[in-house]
Amino acid sequence: xxxxxxxxxxxxxxxxxxxxxxxxxxxxxxxxxxxxxxxxxxxxxxxxxxxxxxxxxxxxxxxxxxxx
Amino acid sequence: xxxxxxxxxxxxxxxxxxxxxxxxxxxxxxxxxxxxxxxxxxxxxxxxxxxxxxxxxxxxxxxxxxxxxxxxxxxxxxxxxxxxxxxxxxxxxxxxxxxxxxxxxxxxxxxxxxxxxxxxxxxxxxxxxx
Numbered sequence: 001x002x003x004x005x006x007x008x009x010x011x012x013x014x015x016x017x018x019x020x021x022x023x024x025x026x027x028x029x030x031x032x033x034x035x036x037x038x039x040x041x042x043x044x045x046x047x048x049x050x051x052x053x054x055x056x057x058x059x060x061x062x063x064x065x066x067x068x
Numbered sequence: 069x070x071x072x073x074x075x076x077x078x079x080x081x082x083x084x085x086x087x088x089x090x091x092x093x094x095x096x097x098x099x100x101x102x103x104x105x106x107x108x109x110x111x112x113x114x115x116x117x118x119x120x121x122x123x124x125x126x127x128x129x130x131x132x133x134x135x136x137x138x139x140x141x142x143x144x145x146x147x148x149x150x151x152x153x154x155x156x157x158x159x160x161x162x163x164x165x166x167x168x169x170x171x172x173x174x175x176x177x178x179x180x181x182x183x184x185x186x187x188x189x190x191x192x193x194x195x196x197x198x
Contacts, residue, residue: 013104013155013158013159013162014104014107016155017098017104017107017108017111017112017152017155018098018111020111020112020148020151020152020155021094021095021098021111021112021115024091024115024116024118024119024144024148025091025094025095025115025119027119027123027140027144028087028088028091028118028119028122028123031122031123031126031137031140032084032122032126034126034133035126035129035130040133043133043136043137043140044136046140047136047139047140047143050140050143050144050147051143054143054147054148054150054151057151057154057155058150058151058154060155061151061154061155061157061158062154062158064155064158064159064162065157065158065161065162066161066162
């Protein structure tokens with residue numbers, strides 16, 4: 001549902017918000033997959049994905065603000 | 069020890085259920101809200117609480133992993149409000165205004181004052197922003 005907004009959103013900032021929510025949902029999904037498959041390494045994957053998503057959102061916000 | 073494990077498993081399942089409900093509500097808010105700022109509000113708060121709850125639930129079900137999961141929880145709790153603040157500020161400054169008619173707008177005066185001082189004090193900074 002967030003992906004629909006990501007495709008449809010009227011402005012670039014809408015897409016950025018949807019991307020942020022998608023990455024948070026993806027982190028929760030990775031942790032759940034780690035529990036389902038009993039793989040410890042997926043936790044590291046979720047942590048790295050959280051860091052990279054945060055940096056990406058900050059960069060996109062600075063770009064929208066035309067201050068980059 | 070077995071009873072404790074059972075209790076922890078059920079509490080963890082409850083947290084995971086609660087968190088997935090909140091994540092669903094956040095995505096619904098992203099889809100249904102009429103305005104960028106409403107979308108930001110709904111999406112960020114609900115999805116932060118939902119993701120923290122899901123990760124805490126998995127940590128209760130699998131106590132060996134709890135330390136790294138706590139690191140993820142703290143990181144989500146710090147980074148998600150920061151990114152939503154950066155997005156709101158950027159979208160206000162790039163000229164997207166709220167959907168409803170505004171009564172109080174304190175940030176507009178701040179932005180105007182900043183613009184004025186940038187124009188009067190050093191005119192060279194007009195082409196380069198920030």
